[in-house]
Amino acid sequence: MNAPPNAPLYNKDILRLAADIPHHQRLPDAQASVEKRSPTCGSRVTADVRMADGRLADMGLDVKACALGQASAALMAGHAIGLTAQELADARDRLAAYLSGDSDDLDFWPGLSVLAPARGYPARHASIRLGFEAIAEAARQADA
Template identity: 60%
Template sequence: MSAALYNTQILKLATSIPHQDRLAHPQGTSERRSPVCGSRVTVDVVLDGEGRIAELGQEVRACALGQASASLMGAHAIGRTRTELEAARDALTAFLAGTRDDPGEWPGLEIFGPARAHSARHASIRLAFEAVAEAAARAVSAEAA
């Protein structure tokens, strides 16, 4: 991998993942794995009365890129709705695939620009965003039941 792919910013994010404790009583949980590299991210959420993330917990067992992505997701997920999380997931996916020029509204995701050329790394980068969107969807479904 090139030096630009694993840069100082990526490594700094990878060592500062917020909300690293799983929640005792989540409303929604999702575990996502990358079959390519074996990275795994598990996300727990609790929603408030308006359907926004009030509590977040995550367990991250991933490469530096997956850890950096989990760090960015965790830093900005509190207060977000399911719709916002799904939009962030979809924008990141399109950005990595090259079908979108920017990574969307989520702060910091432009750092993954150099990874666009490394499709084998995309799944690991997407894990945290896929997991949080799915956990929020499960929490909404649990509330509706």
Template identity: 60%
Template sequence: MNDTLYNDAILRLATDNPIDERLAEPQGTSERRSPICGSRVTVDVNLGADGRVSEAGMLVRACALGQASSSLLAAHVLGRTPAELAAARDALTAWLAQEGELPDWPGLDVLSPALDYHARHASIRLAFEAAAEAAERARDTAKGI
């Protein structure tokens, strides 16, 4: 294991996800899987009347980087709009490709050691991709689409 990539902060996040179970009746759900390593993240979302995430559930079966990224998402997903989650997903994708700045999401800087490990990027993106899609589905469900 590479100590620089799998540092204490990443390993701590990987074992400390504040959302560790799925929602019983989500308005929106999405599962994303990394074809490279087989990591898989499922995110459930319910939106409040204000259109913001009021409840979230997760099932994470991922490598340490995918788990750490999922923990960072989980710690700050409540209160976000579907548009904010889509923007975070897109900013994370650009940052990992070194085509954008560090996303405005608390704690993502801890994943900086993974920037040069392109094969790990898909796993890091899983939770953000699933959350954005689940929130879109929840919004569409609320609109009756």
């Protein structure tokens, strides 16, 4: 799923990810819940988390976003379990740095290269960051 930067913005890999978001149900017994919303497009992600021994033990997501936001949330959810709040915050920050052009590194999170074509569309960046922002903040709150 490596997409060159000149690939179409919406492709079958993006749509496949958007249709299959792991942990796509809210947690009834979450230690923390955070909702993040994009003022640009109205996309919204709510993340519920449970931490154990300083690591993300379980999560639940409610994602109401465009296909890019859904795909990003799916990638995040597929690899977040077992990480610390700091590791999740680092991933959030590295994604923001990539999208803003401050970094060219996408190797910090599996599969993110599929979102490379969106880098040239700043109006989509907030939606792409939502899942990472919500889970990082919820993990920080639950770990505090």
